[in-house]
Amino acid sequence: MLLSKHQCVLKFSLLFLFQFGFGQNGVQEKIKKSDSKFSFGIATFNHAEQIYAGVMTYELTNNNFLIVSKKELLSNKVRVIFKKQLDENILIRLKNIPLQDLQEAYFNKCIMTTSGTEYIISITNGPINKTITLHHYYIREIEQFINEVNNCLSDDMKIRYMTSETKQDCN
Template sequence: MKFLRILILAFISINDLYAQGTERFELYFSTYNHVEGIDSYKITNEEIVVSVKGLVDEKDNVVYISKMRQDIFEKTKSIKFQSLEDSYFNNCIMATSGSEYFIGFRYGAISKQISLHHYYQKNIANLVELINLSVPEEYHIDYVGEDTQQYCP
């Protein structure tokens, strides 16, 4: 009986280790400004990486890497990305103006891509705040404000 109990506990432990391996968290947040280029932020369980790409550059240049603070990581992971729409578009801003935001998210079997065109969305604003807490001020994301007009005919 004792052997059976040890065998069951070992099986549960192996399953837990396997589940942890498949529950890898990855989040990509990119901003595109029609004048400045692309800034990209990659967040994983371990780190945050910031890279920039000018309008004529062919590859991303990594400008900042840091270990991810656990408290910020847990808050980031708790955002319910799967409940968000795939696309948000601000009809008050021309398509060739404003800022574009792209989010790619994967956590275990869940994945989601979201694009926003100069559009305020509260969950995304919370994400931006968490990212900005994780990087030096020079790499802060300038996200549109809650007062941004976005419902035009």
């Protein structure tokens, strides 16, 4: 099966982001493995800001919520910039946002492959394991999930996500 130019570039970008945000020496080594039935990871990467901002990774395991920054592309150095125990009510609200029926990848054709913001959301909710990748793409359920996470954060730590007005119907 031949892939289009956009699909190839998107796959490369997502693989790059996944390795950069969730690489071997990234957040996973900072968090002890757990048998938790609910966990999530969100990695964000803006193409234009990457040089300065790098990749921000938001992780929850066993009610421990971490934000980790990785600014240097070729370095394995990560820095925990936020740590908090999440309230059970927040976890219940997050668990109840229906992400299991979403597709695995969404691509906004209105934004060049090398522009915009990439999001990788990885979630375990009971027996369900799901990874969703978005290239500058708006989905209401993702917005709800990110808004719930953002409610725990100060303004400078919040995840910037698309709005329902984000143009994404280009062909």
